[in-house]
Amino acid sequence: MKDRNIVLIGFMGTGKTTVGRIVADRLKWAFVDTDARIEKEQGAEVSQLFERHGECYFRDLETKTLRKVLESERQVIATGGGAVLAEANRHAMQEGGFVIALQADFSAIIQRVGGNTSRPLLKGNLEQQVSSLLEQRKHAYDFADMIIDTSNKPVSYIADRILNERKALLD
Ligand code: S3P
Numbered sequence: 001m002k003d004r005n006i007v008l009i010g011f012m013g014t015g016k017t018t019v020g021r022i023v024a025d026r027l028k029w030a031f032v033d034t035d036a037r038i039e040k041e042q043g044a045e046v047s048q049l050f051e052r053h054g055e056c057y058f059r060d061l062e063t064k065t066l067r068k069v070l071e072s073e074r075q076v077i078a079t080g081g082g083a084v085l086a087e088a089n090r091h092a093m094q095e096g097g098f099v100i101a102l103q104a105d106f107s108a109i110i111q112r113v114g115g116n117t118s119r120p121l122l123k124g125n126l127e128q129q130v131s132s133l134l135e136q137r138k139h140a141y142d143f144a145d146m147i148i149d150t151s152n153k154p155v156s157y158i159a160d161r162i163l164n165e166r167k168a169l170l171d
C-alpha cells in the first residue's frame with residue numbers, strides 16, 4: 001500500500017510542487033499536482049473557483065480529485081495545503097501511499113509565497129494570514145509517515161531524504 005504512491009502534504013510554500021517534480025523524475029514516476037489537475041478540469045484557476053463558488057465548492061473538488069488520483073499508482077502527488085483538513089482525505093492519503101509532510105519556518109514561507117497572488121487564502125495582510133493559518137493548522141500535518149523541514153535546504157537534499165526513507169520503509 002505504502003509503495004503505491006508518494007503523497008506530499010504541507011502548508012503553502014513548503015515546496016511540495018518543486019520537490020515533488022524532482023522526486024517523480026528520479027523515480028521515473030508521474031507527477032500530479034492536485035491543484036493543477038482541478039484547474040485543468042475546471043478550466044479556471046483556484047482563485048477563480050474560490051471567488052465564483054466559495055471555498056466549500058473547491059474543497060469538494062479537491063476531495064473528488066484526490067480520491068480519483070489515488071486510484072492510480074507510481075505517482076508523486078503534490079496536494080494543496082488545505083487538503084489535509086478533511087478526515088476523508090487524510091484517510092485516502094494514508095491508504096494510497098507514503099505520506100510525507102514538508103514544513104518550513106515562517107520566514108521561508110513568507111519568502112516563497114510573497115509576490116504570488118494566486119493563493120486566495122493569503123489575500124490581504126500576508127504575514128497575518130500566514131501566521132493565523134499556521135496556528136490553526138499546527139497539527140494538521142502530523143499524521144504523515146515522515147516530516148521534513150525544507151527551510152534553507154537544497155531541493156536535491158530533500159529529494160534524497162525522501163527517496164532514502166522510502167527505500168528504508170520498503171526494505
Ligand atoms: C490552500 C493551498 C493551495 C490551494 C488553495 C488552498 C490551502 O495550494 O490548494 O489556495 O488551503 O492551504 P498550495 O499549498 O499548493 O499553495
